[in-house]
Amino acid sequence: MQLGIFMPTTSGSLIISKGSPPQSAPTWELNRKVAQMADDGGMDFLLAQVKWRGYGGETGHWDSALEAFTLMSAVGAVTKDIKVIASVAVRTMPPAVLAKMAATAYDICGDRFIVNVVAGWNKFEYAQMGLWSDDDFFLNRYEYADEYLTILKRLWTEDRVDFDGKYFKLEDCVSDPKPSQLPEIVCAGQSPGALDFVSRQADYSFIGRMNDTAEQLGEVAGKISALAAEHDRSVKSLTLLTVITAPTDEEAMAKKQGFLDNRDEDAINEWLRVSGFDKNRQDYQELPPEVTTFMSVPYIVGSYQTIADHLDALAANGVAGVCLSFPDFESDTPEFIENVMPLIKSRQ
Template identity: 30%
Template sequence: MTEFSNRLDNKNKFKLGLFAINCASGLAVTKVNERWRNSWENNLKIAQLADEAGLEYLLPLGRWMGYDGETHFHSNVLESISWASALLAATRRIGVISTIHTSLHNPVILAKQLATMDHIGGGRVGLNMVCGWNRQEYEALGGELFFSHQDRYHHAQEWLDIIRKLWQTETPFDWNSKFFKFKKVYSVPLPLQKNIPIFNGAGSTLGKDFAIRNVDYLFMLTLDLNQLRQDIISIKKQEKLQKRKKPLNFISYSYVVCRPTYKEAEEYLHYYSQENADWEAVDHIIKLLANNSKVVPIEEFNLYRSKFPAGHGGYPLVGTPDDIVNGIEQLYNAGLSGTALTFVNYLDEFPYFKDEVLPRIEKCGLREHLAL
């Protein structure tokens, strides 16, 4: 049988993707007219540009309702399974991830959906697991935020165990547990990839333990690089204790404002993220994160309120192409193996990043030239 590998499996020291192109405004909580329009046509164009440039992946957000504010931030979001299926058919090498809420998607149905998508893309699908934090979305869909914090992770473990079993055998099996009861289930065809890459974001102790056991790429909070470095060291110690076979990859997300001069970049950052921020939406998001995610207390979120509109709490990569590369080197030296990039307008800004920043990253040895 032919072996298939995702571009995420390449040997680049620092992997790059595009984040949230399926969402109106991307991650910039701004009112500027040029903010991202998430039409299918725009998604297709930027996905193919990223593919040609050699980026490793496209990562969507999973949203079922937006936030308050003048822009109705994230009310307009393309659903990630159908989005990823179409992009897998329209690209050649780049990995395309689906963002899935474990308590909203039946694992048997999802296993077949992702396997089908893997065949569509020739072995390039990925899974981003969300175990639940946004109470207003769950209540909008007819239920409480799924179980207690502890039960959500027990549920997610069973959910993932079922999916992996469906991907590894064509033999029907029964499953009878606290959260799932299935009879003679199976999913054929199996995925083309031997191991579909799995992403997850976790901040709690339970979440990190779950990630160490189960996922390939763990999203890390990057509000402070020194804290990030210490968090990664701590998780790596837990990896050794759990005798994990394959090292966990640590990634972040970053907003990019890249211009020929630092002054131009700073001026544009201030223009879109301060003068034209959608502060009502910002405050709504911060309140939800602080009250529901339990990762960072609201007092700490409020310290970063002024920076939040620029990229939804992502790490700033702001300045000239050389400044951007310096920032990426700092992320790498802190222990990250990649970051997911966002822009105010991906189509307007990514070409300059591709032409000016990517060659510099290759020159410093963190990436090889992978363009089609």
């Protein structure tokens, strides 16, 4: 079972709630500290997402967000062993530019450097920059990503590239230096188009929706492995998890309740709006507060032992790794390393 950190690159983590925590400012200082704690503590990877527009409200949730490639290049330079995953939103960067950025990051980090391919789902993030051509982009986003990855891999391995595709045209395109090996690829898409893309192009896939059981995750992991096997490839399944922990289950539940009681309704409503939800819709009225406050991301609440047991159950069902998000990265990262990690049987 690999363990990683969902880096604190945005204002507010995966909990839309007022109070401090969970609103840590996304600074280099915080990210460096968390990265080095995870590296020294024996964790396996760090993932920085990329976000171009937040959700406002009293908390200014995700309004401030560091850029992932610049951040993770620096993180790679100040860490030793841990893998470093930087996200790229494929709409924002031509593949020939990204090929060179990744080769530069690879030169800094070596084979610890990994690329997370984001097709993009939030129209408003990209429309504000004139990068959402029309809504057909959303429908075809993984076809677009597929051409993008095909070009990236060719630029990383071939001297000169000609390409005449549906979305990209390259003429005698040269990209040097090249990474000494192909950087590994992560993708977190969950839609059918995404799974097809993952099976052909990615090395790791993020799976899991809120309230999925460990067995359900295992089924999805098995499906992705089978899809990848059709292309003679193997893809490992990872999952994202918000962890709310404390010495006892009761204390952890009290923390969770505090976040629910202080939810930032305005930021939640904006997040729902851009996700295509109308707050007046019947299905919104019926959404449990956990779904909106925790951004529909799987979460676990409990004592150190409860968290360790949950992680072991995921491992037993074929989940190869978990990317952890915390309410307060600065204090929760060392608390997890000291108290939860020694209890995880699947790491021993």
